[in-house]
Each structure stands twice: as structure tokens, then as C-alpha cells.
Amino acid sequence: MVPDAPAGVERLERRWSKARGREVDFYTAVPAGHGAGRGLPVCLILHGGSKTPADFAKLGLGRFLTDAVRRGAPPFVLAGADGGRLFWRPSAGDDPQRLVHDEIPFWCRARAFDTTRMAAWGWSMGGYGALLLAEAFPSFLRAVAAFSPAVRPDDDVTRNASLLRGTPVGLWCGDDDGYSDDVRHLAGRLPEPMAAGSFGPGRHNFGYWSRCVPDAFDFLGGALRPG
Numbered sequence: 089m090v091p092d093a094p095a096g097v098e099r100l101e102r103r104w105s106k107a108r109g110r111e112v113d114f115y116t117a118v119p120a121g122h123g124a125g126r127g128l129p130v131c132l133i134l135h136g137g138s139k140t141p142a143d144f145a146k147l148g149l150g151r152f153l154t155d156a157v158r159r160g161a162p163p164f165v166l167a168g169a170d171g172g173r174l175f176w177r178p179s180a181g182d183d184p185q186r187l188v189h190d191e192i193p194f195w196c197r198a199r200a201f202d203t204t205r206m207a208a209w210g211w212s213m214g215g216y217g218a219l220l221l222a223e224a225f226p227s228f229l230r231a232v233a234a235f236s237p238a239v240r241p242d243d244d245v246t247r248n249a250s251l252l253r254g255t256p257v258g259l260w261c262g263d264d265d266g267y268s269d270d271v272r273h274l275a276g277r278l279p280e281p282m283a284a285g286s287f288g289p290g291r292h293n294f295g296y297w298s299r300c301v302p303d304a305f306d307f308l309g310g311a312l313r314p315g
Contacts, residue, residue: 133168176217262290
């Protein structure tokens with residue numbers, strides 16, 4: 089359930105992405121009471137296959153963010169852009185991973201957000217992409233939160249799980265999710281114990297994921313605190 093909290097400052101605009109060779113939707117959210125977000129760290133959002141940044145406000149992401157801060161999480165901002173359906177991997181000149189690694193931080197710096205402190209959060213395809221990003225750039229992120237990441241035992245994320253050493257990882261997945269066994273397998277392959285997350289009743293949908301957001305935002309806020 090979306091919390092009864094104000095959304096803060098949410099923005100959705102179109103930006104040209106050189107990495108993707110097209111205009112993309114770019115979403116940001118700042119928790120209520122923190123102005124335009126100047127100086128706040130950034131949690132990058134990597135969406136799944138069925139939702140895009142145009143849906144983020146309707147999903148209540150800004151309200152979840154304000155609620156987390158009001159409950160005591162250190163404040164941070166959310167930022168995400170449309171990565172298509174490529175599992176956040178390059179394909180034929182379309183590179184959504186470079187969009188996340190290079191362009192979104194640049195756009196965030198223009199808003200005076202603090203891009204020296206960044207984390208990533210994604211669900212399904214985006215959970216896979218967030219983990220893949222952390223493996224590709226080991227010092228880039230302070231933490232990764234992945235909801236029901238679309239992983240398999242023989243994919244790059246699972247095979248290269250050792251590259252996540254030093255990056256706190258939170259994994260959440262429902263017991264009735266088709267990826268449940270594979271996410272548990274990934275959890276067992278992590279070079280360090282899960283820093284956050286849980287497995288419990290739920291399916292591969294926002295009915296389950298929305299119940300996990302408060303826990304994940306507490307984890308991410310803690311990872312993004314100064315120091």
C-alpha cells in the first residue's frame with residue numbers, strides 16, 4: 089500500500105540520450121521538506137519490463153520516499169530514465185547501461201544532487217540491471233537493492249557474483265515468484281552475506297514489491313548517509 093505521505097517534488101521530463109540514440113523520459117523525486125534536493129545523494133532506479141518512468145509517480149515512489157525520510161531514513165533523491173527492454177545491456181548501438189552510468193549522473197549533477205554518493209534499486213529486469221551495473225563498475229555504487237531480479241543460474245549476474253564484494257546487496261523475492269529459486273541461488277553465491285532483504289509470501293508484481301519498498305528505502309538511505 090502506498091503510504092499517506094506527500095510526494096515531495098517529482099519531475100518527469102524528456103532528455104536526449106546519446107547512449108540510447110533517442111529521447112528518453114527522465115524522472116526525479118525529492119522527499120517533501122527538502123526543497124529541490126540540493127546536496128542529496130542519489131538512488132538510481134532501473135525499471136522492469138512493464139513499467140517506465142512515466143508510471144513512477146502513479147506507483148507512489150515519491151510518497152514512499154517521503155515516508156522513509158519521515159520514519160528516519162537519511163534523505164536521498166530518486167532518479168531514473170527509460171532503459172527500454174534490453175535488460176540494461178547494450179544492443180546494436182542502444183546502451184541503457186551507459187545511460188545509467190554516464191548520463192543520469194550528469195543530469196543529476198546539473199540539479200546539484202550529490203553524485204559522489206549513489207546507490208541503485210530495480211525490480212525484475214531492473215533488478216538484474218542494477219546488479220549487473222554494480223558488477224561492471226565495482227566502486228560506482230554504495231549499495232544495490234533488487235526486487236525479484238530476473239536472474240538465472242547461468243547468467244552473467246550470477247556467474248560474476250564475486251564482483252559484488254564490497255557492495256552491500258539487498259535481495260527481496262516472493263515465494264510464489266517464478267524467479268524465487270534462482271534469486272535464492274544468487275543469494276548463496278554472494279561473496280558477502282545479504283545486507284538486507286527477505287523472502288516471503290508474494291508474487292512477481294507490485295502487490296508484493298510495494299510491501300518491500302519501505303525496507304529497501306531504509307537500507308538505501310542508510311547506505312547513502314554521509315561518510
